[in-house]
Each structure stands twice: as C-alpha cells, then as structure tokens.
Amino acid sequence: MSLFQCEKCGCAENTSASWSKYWASGGEPLCSACTDGTWHGKFPREFLPKGEFITNNDGNLEHIETGESATNFYRNTEYPSRDNCCYTCPFAFTDASERAQGYGCLPTPHEILQMRTVHGKTWACHYDANKPCAGAIAELKRRGEQFKVLDPALITVDQEEPWPGVTND
Secondary structure, three states, X not given: OOEEEOOOOOEEEEHHHHHHHXXXXXXXXXXXXXXXXXXXXXXXXXXXXXXXXXXXXXXXXEEXXXXXXXXXXXXXXXXXXXXXXXXXXXXXXXXXXXHHHHOOOOOOXXXXXXXXXXXXXXXXXXXXXXXXXXXXXXXXXXXXXXXOOOOOOOEOOOOOOOOOOOOOO
8 A cells, every 4th residue: 555645735645545546547646635525534644745755666655855754754853843743733833734724624723722711622633633732732831721631532633523612703
C-alpha cells in the first residue's frame, strides 16, 4: 500500500483508502476528505507542507528537499512550533494551520476555547486523539483560564459538526 500527498489539502493518504478511482483514471491524487467530504478514519489525518512530499520507490512519503520520510521530517524540524503544538494546530498560526482551517476540517481557535470555557469540553490533538490539544491548553494558561481537562471524553476532528457543546455563537 502506497502513501501519497493529497494535492488539494496536503494531507498524507493511503492509496488503499481512497485513491483507487483516481489512480485508475489518471486523475488528481486526492484524499478521501477532498474526494467525498469525509475522512475515512482508518488512521489519523496528518497534514504535511503542501507540495513538499513525493511517494518514493518504497511507497512511503519522502520530503522532496531533504529526502527524509514524513515521520522523520517532523522529528527533525522545528515542529512542533508554537507552545509545543503541532504545526497544523489551530493555535500554531502557521500557513498549514490556516490552510487546514480553510478546508473546514478543524475548528477555529475561538471555537476550541468556547468548547472548553463555556461547555467544559476539551479539543483533542488531531495527531493523537488520546491527548488534549497542546495549543489550546497553552492558550488557556496564557489567558489565566482553567486549563485542566474536566471531561475525559475529548472532542475530535472525526466527530460530526457541530462539535458537541459548540454553538454557532
């Protein structure tokens, strides 16, 4: 099973999960979320710097400039960037995080803070759904707000919008 980088959003995707119809037709390599609007959920959705990765001869994603695997690329760069959050975290304020929010797959920082301060819910890190979002925790600390997780059921990107406890205020 080969990995590829979605041409629309930049995330890492597996050919067996979504690309088969595009592979056969010679179309654009798109992830399941960009193809039909829903991430398949077979593994966490990871956003990479768009256009910076290719599928190597082993079927893995490789950084074009450095030759590193996608996994090693994150270990050996400045990421996590701001407040120990991942670079696509809504609180990282990177081009990649803004792009991910623009695709509608992540809530805004305001929505994440509202989940916590108004509804007592904590947003999960989209790289590890078992951990709270480090960027949100750091922002709550910075604001002098209660930052400890109150409800162990973390809100994840895989849950349907509107996310539980979030209104469109």
